[in-house]
């Protein structure tokens with residue numbers, strides 16, 4: 001496999017990749033996925049690797065930054081597929097991987113043209129315009145014929161973007177029992193309904209989703225809509241995240257735009273329950289604004305607007321590192337384009353067996369001490385951190 005990795009690194013670094021079709025499933029990276037097609041694309045001025053997963057008669061796209069491209073490609077080859085047809089501007093390579101991970105590469109002197117790096121103009125969404133989805137009609141995003149209401153197009157895009165992110169984490173969710181998901185601070189629950197529609201209606205997964213929010217009237221509305229749509233595995237309750245508890249397993253915790261430390265309360269619960277996946281879009285990160293202090297940063301911190309943005313970024317950086325410290329592999333992703341909302345960061349954490357917690361803790365401490373911070377999440381997770389030998 002090492003030889004294969006070097007081979008793919010060379011192709012990617014030399015920029016000779018035209019496309020690669022990977023097939024013969026070992027374990028599908030997402031339910032029903034039979035093959036994946038890889039090609040380089042130019043996005044926002046950067047060369048990225050676009051992966052198109054074929055799932056039944058649907059396709060799901062994922063774009064990888066250049067520095068993560070080979071790692072992702074390799075993960076697909078190592079864990080999910082056993083065959084690849086790689087076309088490059090130099091030659092065509094047929095890669096075959098045995099059950100025991102022995103690699104054979106056959107090369108033909110067949111050159112492909114340089115890849116067309118332009119990104120698909122017409123975006124392929126998981127929820128498609130023209131195909132009415134009952135919940136989108138009920139929520140006023142589509143009309144009965146499936147046409148997206150013009151003023152709701154941003155919402156439609158946001159829902160689709162969220163579902164793409166859910167598609168990426170499907171491999172981490174259980175396949176042998178119902179998936180249990182909690183959406184903390186669900187509000188009007190556009191995304192909660194979308195999640196249920198995607199997992200249960202489209203993918204036919206057995207799923208229980210619970211939405212929790214402080215607002216009684218909003219929850220009452222969501223609950224009655226769920227019953228009207230006969231979404232039997234979707235339930236809502238009124239409550240505060242910090243007081244909510246469960247004894248049965250929770251596989252995924254979602255918290256989208258939950259204000260300030262409500263996000264931390266949700267992350268704390270997710271870690272304690274051992275959720276395999278956490279998807280969190282923080283907002284209103286006020287907690288550290290009044291704490292942050294560092295002489296070297298005086299030119300930045302003396303401007304309220306910069307201090308606010310910096311504190312928000314520092315909050316999410318610390319959250320991500322803390323999740324790494326307690327056994328997750330955490331990434332920060334762009335949720336939707338900046339032009340739609342400044343609240344566009346998504347913290348994606350999946351349980352990991354990689355042992356990099358000690359390094360994450362060292363990084364965390366240096367950053368937190370340098371800025372003189374005392375974050376909620378660290379205090380909330382203190383006992384868990386201590387059991388791992390991480391003390392203040």
Ligand SMILES: C[S@@+](CC[C@H](N)C(=O)[O-])C[C@H]1O[C@@H](n2cnc3c(N)ncnc32)[C@H](O)[C@@H]1O
Pocket residue numbers: 184185186187188189190191212213214215239240241242255256257258259262265
């Ligand atoms: C900005 S809305 C986001 C709604 C939805 N998740 C979305 O992204 O469209 C934030 C929601 O979080 C809820 N919320 C804030 N703090 C909470 C807490 N401690 N417990 C439960 N819900 C909370 C609010 O009532 C509000 O409905």
